[in-house]
Amino acid sequence: MPRLRIQRATWPRPALILTDTPRPDCRNCEGIGGIEHLYGHPETGEYDGSDWEPCPCWREDRRWTLMPLPRLPRRRRPATEPWAASGYSDEPPF
Known part of the structure; x- marks a missing residue:
């Protein structure tokens, strides 16, 4: 039996999803939810990466979108300098 919970997803767009745990x-x-297998370089024995083996008690792909969330508009910084509003200045830089 799946153990469900509500989560906030950010990709491909913000949404509330119902997912398995x-x-x-x-x-x-x-x-x-899985077992991490660390492995080393065959010659030096140094850490060379890891591999993730998902556990059968959990399915990562079991998720349903409940409700898409609105995207927040980007904030614009207020122009503090008179030349910042136009984007350029005719005054020398020194």
Whole structure:
């Protein structure tokens, strides 16, 4: 049975979504939703990256959009200098 929760998504546009969550009592992933496998460089043994294996107790792709949210308009800074309103100045820079 899926464990659902409401989340705010930002991509591709702001929205409220209903999404599945991992089981908190899962013995494989301990409620994280997957297992991270770290691996090293074959010659030096240095950290070379990681791989994520999703746990069967959780499906990342199980989500439904409930309501799109409006985009907030960008704020414009008020012009504090007289030349800032026009975008250029005829005065020398020194």
